[in-house]
Amino acid sequence: MSPTVSPVLQLRVDEDWLPVCERSALIAGRGVAALLPDGRQAALFVDRAGRTYAIDNRDPYSGAQVLSRGLTGTQDGRAFVASPLLKQRFDLETGRCLDDESVAVTVYASRIAS
Amino acid sequence: MPDATSRPTIVVVGHGMVGQRFLEALAEHGTTGRARVVVLCEEPRPAYDRVRLTSYFDGRTPDELSLAEPDFMARHGIELHLDDPAEVVDRAARTVTSRAGLAFTYDTLVLATGSYPFVPPVPGKDATGCFVYRTIEDLLAIEEYAKTARTGAVVGGGLLGLEAAGALQGLELDTHIVEFAPRLMPVQVDEGGGAALLRTIEGMGLTVHTGVGTQEVTTDASGAVNGMTLSDGSVLATDLVVFSAGVRPRDQLARAAGLRVGERGGIAVDERCRTSDPRIFAIGECALTADGRVYGLVAPGYEMARTAADAIAEVTEDAAEFTGADLSTKLKLLGVDVASFGDAHGAATGCLDVVYADSRSGVYKKVVVGADGTLLGGVLVGDADAYGMLRPLTGSVPPVPPEQLVLPPGAGTPVALGPASLPDSAVICSCHNVTKGAITACATLPEVKKCTKAGTGCGSCVKVIGQLLPAAGDGGLCGCFPHTRGELYEIVRTLRVTSYAALLDSHGRESARGSDGCEICKPAVGSIIASLAPTLGVSGHVLDGEQAALQDTNDHFLANLQRNGSYSIVPRIPGGEITPEKLIVIGEVARDFGLYTKITGGQRIDLFGARVDQLPPIWARLVAAGFESGHAYGKALRTVKSCVGQTWCRYGVQDSVKMAIDLELRYRGLRAPHKLKSAVSGCARECAEARGKDFGIIATAEGWNLYVGGNGGAEPRHADLLARDLDDASLIRLIDRFLMFYIRTADRLERTSAWLGRIEGGLDHVRDVVVHDSLGLCGELEKLMADHVRGYRDEWAQTLDDPERLRRFVSFVNAPGAPDPTVRFVPERDQVKPDLTFLTLEGVSAR
Ligand code: SRM
Ligand SMILES: Cc1cc2nc3c(=O)[nH]c(=O)nc-3n(C[C@H](O)[C@H](O)[C@H](O)COP(=O)(O)OP(=O)(O)OC[C@H]3O[C@@H](n4cnc5c(N)ncnc54)[C@H](O)[C@@H]3O)c2cc1C
Ligand code: SF4
Ligand code: FES
Numbered sequence A: 001m002s003p004t005v006s007p008v009l010q011l012r013v014d015e016d017w018l019p020v021c022e023r024s025a026l027i028a029g030r031g032v033a034a035l036l037p038d039g040r041q042a043a044l045f046v047d048r049a050g051r052t053y054a055i056d057n058r059d060p061y062s063g064a065q066v067l068s069r070g071l072t073g074t075q076d077g078r079a080f081v082a083s084p085l086l087k088q089r090f091d092l093e094t095g096r097c098l099d100d101e102s103v104a105v106t107v108y109a110s111r112i113a114s
Numbered sequence B: 001m002p003d004a005t006s007r008p009t010i011v012v013v014g015h016g017m018v019g020q021r022f023l024e025a026l027a028e029h030g031t032t033g034r035a036r037v038v039v040l041c042e043e044p045r046p047a048y049d050r051v052r053l054t055s056y057f058d059g060r061t062p063d064e065l066s067l068a069e070p071d072f073m074a075r076h077g078i079e080l081h082l083d084d085p086a087e088v089v090d091r092a093a094r095t096v097t098s099r100a101g102l103a104f105t106y107d108t109l110v111l112a113t114g115s116y117p118f119v120p121p122v123p124g125k126d127a128t129g130c131f132v133y134r135t136i137e138d139l140l141a142i143e144e145y146a147k148t149a150r151t152g153a154v155v156g157g158g159l160l161g162l163e164a165a166g167a168l169q170g171l172e173l174d175t176h177i178v179e180f181a182p183r184l185m186p187v188q189v190d191e192g193g194g195a196a197l198l199r200t201i202e203g204m205g206l207t208v209h210t211g212v213g214t215q216e217v218t219t220d221a222s223g224a225v226n227g228m229t230l231s232d233g234s235v236l237a238t239d240l241v242v243f244s245a246g247v248r249p250r251d252q253l254a255r256a257a258g259l260r261v262g263e264r265g266g267i268a269v270d271e272r273c274r275t276s277d278p279r280i281f282a283i284g285e286c287a288l289t290a291d292g293r294v295y296g297l298v299a300p301g302y303e304m305a306r307t308a309a310d311a312i313a314e315v316t317e318d319a320a321e322f323t324g325a326d327l328s329t330k331l332k333l334l335g336v337d338v339a340s341f342g343d344a345h346g347a348a349t350g351c352l353d354v355v356y357a358d359s360r361s362g363v364y365k366k367v368v369v370g371a372d373g374t375l376l377g378g379v380l381v382g383d384a385d386a387y388g389m390l391r392p393l394t395g396s397v398p399p400v401p402p403e404q405l406v407l408p409p410g411a412g413t414p415v416a417l418g419p420a421s422l423p424d425s426a427v428i429c430s431c432h433n434v435t436k437g438a439i440t441a442c443a444t445l446p447e448v449k450k451c452t453k454a455g456t457g458c459g460s461c462v463k464v465i466g467q468l469l470p471a472a473g474d475g476g477l478c479g480c481f482p483h484t485r486g487e488l489y490e491i492v493r494t495l496r497v498t499s500y501a502a503l504l505d506s507h508g509r510e511s512a513r514g515s516d517g518c519e520i521c522k523p524a525v526g527s528i529i530a531s532l533a534p535t536l537g538v539s540g541h542v543l544d545g546e547q548a549a550l551q552d553t554n555d556h557f558l559a560n561l562q563r564n565g566s567y568s569i570v571p572r573i574p575g576g577e578i579t580p581e582k583l584i585v586i587g588e589v590a591r592d593f594g595l596y597t598k599i600t601g602g603q604r605i606d607l608f609g610a611r612v613d614q615l616p617p618i619w620a621r622l623v624a625a626g627f628e629s630g631h632a633y634g635k636a637l638r639t640v641k642s643c644v645g646q647t648w649c650r651y652g653v654q655d656s657v658k659m660a661i662d663l664e665l666r667y668r669g670l671r672a673p674h675k676l677k678s679a680v681s682g683c684a685r686e687c688a689e690a691r692g693k694d695f696g697i698i699a700t701a702e703g704w705n706l707y708v709g710g711n712g713g714a715e716p717r718h719a720d721l722l723a724r725d726l727d728d729a730s731l732i733r734l735i736d737r738f739l740m741f742y743i744r745t746a747d748r749l750e751r752t753s754a755w756l757g758r759i760e761g762g763l764d765h766v767r768d769v770v771v772h773d774s775l776g777l778c779g780e781l782e783k784l785m786a787d788h789v790r791g792y793r794d795e796w797a798q799t800l801d802d803p804e805r806l807r808r809f810v811s812f813v814n815a816p817g818a819p820d821p822t823v824r825f826v827p828e829r830d831q832v833k834p835d836l837t838f839l840t841l842e843g844v845s846a847r
Helices: B017-029 B050-058 B072-076 B136-146 B159-170 B191-203 B252-256 B298-312 B387-393 B436-440 B445-452 B462-468 B485-495 B500-507 B521-536 B545-549 B553-557 B580-593 B612-624 B656-667 B728-745 B752-758 B762-770 B778-791 B795-800 B836-842
Strands: A008-013 A016-022 A032-035 A041-046 A052-056 A071-075 A078-082 A089-091 A110-113 B009-013 B036-040 B078-081 B086-090 B095-098 B103-105 B108-111 B115-117 B130-132 B151-155 B174-179 B207-210 B214-219 B225-230 B235-237 B240-243 B247-249 B280-282 B338-342 B352-358 B363-369 B375-381 B427-429 B567-569 B596-599 B605-610 B637-642 B676-681 B695-699 B704-708 B720-726 B825-828 B831-834
Touching (some): A016 A110, A041 A078, B009 B017, B017 B036, B017 B072, B017 B298, B050 B136, B072 B078, B086 B252, B136 B159, B151 B159, B191 B338, B191 B352, B191 B363, B280 B298, B375 B387, B387 B427, B387 B462, B427 B462, B436 B462, B445 B462, B485 B728, B500 B521, B500 B545, B521 B545, B521 B778, B580 B612, B612 B795, B656 B676, B656 B695, B656 B728, B695 B728, B720 B728, B720 B762, B728 B752, B728 B762, B728 B778
Parallel strands (some): B009 B036, B009 B108, B036 B078, B130 B240, B676 B695
Antiparallel strands (some): A008 A110, A032 A041, A071 A078, A078 A089, B086 B095, B214 B225, B363 B375, B567 B605, B695 B704, B825 B831
């Protein structure tokens, strides 16, 4: 038997894949925040189907780094997070704000690697 | 390709509110596709919502006030020239020349030049520090100048003057209003209304000078305003002056071109908004309409825009005509409710006034009724709630006697008037002339706003619109569940469902099964499972398992999220009673962690500014000193306030402090559809304000009176008496039943006051159920509460005991020790406050 290696969540930052945490640190529907090497922050999520998402942690409406603490959901088959401050929703795949077309947050590619 | 000359050219002068509305109407008729449309706009930005200009000071950005969709001009091929006013109209050559020297030959010309603020010709009126209040540029200039000013004076106490005064006060100026007439808002309100308004405005800290004119604006050596001399000889020291003494139509261009204008100004037009030259139209505030008036409100302007567009597009069927309009207004100034509608001064012959006045509370209400009982108009000061209902009723005979229209709710027989009683033709939104019928054809408020524009003007109709719309389509909780919260509670209870995912997959809408749900139903279902947890036999801790993913961040971190991403902490202080030792511990913890400290409105202490990673060490010290979670973050019992009662107070007849503590300890941790608040007063003087609470208790010589359904907040309501002279045990039993019945049947985020108002049978029904046990439920309700009391554990003590739970309290999953560097503070009044300028560095406003 080979020793069990727990899968790791990685984020694509600039050109590299940055390991962030063990997959098990995430539970469906509840995000976590990660500090990136250049001081930016990312909000990471996993949905019930096991798909991972990463967007900027900064809520553009308040300037506060809180999107990782919002509640997630599905609308028309697409995953979103609702800001915990003023409740605007952001599409987790595109970063677009569902309540205001002119606003969007950065999206990072993410993957699980063993 | 059709070139500019082969198509007719329409030139519009002025891109204000009415000009934009005119362009929209043209586009709807398809005229923009058939004609070349050129717009000359004097201001540096396209049309914006002047009616809500003042909301700029509440944080609305100029962009948010913009009226046209960003691609509107491009989509309809309209040429918009910003910052370039029309200077000359040559009617013989049919040309308009702009300041920049552009010349356009028109087939049709539309003047929508609006008004300019009238500035009385007093010496010093142009000094540095004198302003008017009309454009975004005016506001930017006032805001900048106010930074160095301490006192501000508004000349003019009309609708706009009061709005400007409110804005100056918001800029932290010591604010004065100077009004020539003997009362404020002389055009809209009568003498009684003016008196009530004066009291309210003065109560807000503004100084009002009525019956005096401005004689001179005085200046210092540098030419900056330093005061005003008034007509009674007195001198008012002020650093800034805003003139708001009325507006005048901007008819100069038309005058110079030889068009007919009114004696007192205004470009004369006929019923179809045509001027004396049939190729030229005038609409909005610059027009003198067929009924001989110049309208200073946006709704009549919008009517004119439609009328002119119909005429130009040669609409033949039902073409609009403008023959006059309603002058109803509601003041948007924060904190003062003033409205006037219809014939507010009772000018019609044979009409009668019905007046209700309460000078203590500054409420004055008058309706004017015709000889045949028709509602003609009215004035509401201090309480304008009825405005949304009364305005559409104007012109018809109301279904109740007139005195019921002005009596406050609860006095005499209640008014049986709801929006439901209005005919379909009643105009609900006067800004956009939208009828009840058009509104009820939509399903949701966003849809109403999009399809009819109702509610997007002054906003005063939004409340009535809400009452006209069906609750969330089919009454389901959200897009995921077709059931109400009450129905879901029953499903969870009877089928013993213990997980959100299971409930969604078995009882959700077809489209939502297997999905991730949404932010509305997650906390609602989380709360249902939490309140039934002891009965279902699951751990009720909000951090456990799937429950962790259902909670709003406040419940998740057991603290309240603040605007900069930090949290506040409210330890429970049952009944508001606290020992000196505990007070010292709170002080020490706050000092050691640098927390901002404030006494709350609920008789306890809030500690603000903790980072997520600081919550456990802070609570370790609080728990060690005997504190528990105060659930300020949860839809749960908050506080039971007390007055000092019989022990100390000479009037007290029962021990109100002990009862408050007993109740708070009994119901602490109880999760509910919304927060629950309570209070206990030691006698009828009611120092604990128990009748403002969800359940309030007032001591009597015999025992306790129990009141239910009270509310503070946005829609205050006094609680109703449920039962009187109860002994301790009966009191508690009755509250047990009441609370559990509420938890079982209320909708999501429905306080007890709204719930009592909604459920069939109201208070009488609740009394039947919880006092007379008409449904045979009481045994079950009491058992549910007994389960809750037995199952209660302090959430913070439990959290500190569990390393797995504590793992979540980190700012970063990949750097558990690192604090979030963006949570920063700056000093204020010997404490700290969030450093918001730092948060906005990246360019987006954080207001
Ligand atoms: C801290 C406090 C203000 C203060 O500095 O005094 C406060 C602060 C908040 N109140 Fe309050 N309320 C506070 C006493 C009140 C009171 C006075 C009272 O309880 O006697 C009222 C009116 C009484 C009532 O509720 O009927 C009050 C009526 C509201 C409302 C309106 C509720 C309503 O039914 O209309 C909201 C909004 C809501 O709950 O939806 C609200 C919401 C809030 C929120 C939760 C807003 C938010 O989501 O951020 C604030 C967060 C608290 C925090 O971050 O810690 N707060 N709030 C008071 C905490 C009392 C306590 O010890 O728990
Ligand atoms: C603070 C404030 C609060 C208000 N509140 C309310 C309210 O609650 N309810 C209500 O009904 N009304 C309210 N009003 C009035 C409402 O804003 C006006 O009735 C409405 O804006 C009139 O529209 P308009 O297009 O006729 O004029 P405007 O919106 O003033 O537009 C006219 C435009 O024409 C431009 N213009 C003038 N001359 C030329 C030229 N020669 N060439 C090119 N452009 C030119 C002007 O610069 C201006 O941009 C309020 C007004 C203010 C200032
Ligand atoms: S309510 Fe009555 S008993 Fe309580 S403090 Fe006031 S006067 Fe005293
Ligand atoms: S009445 Fe002004 S927006 Fe509807």
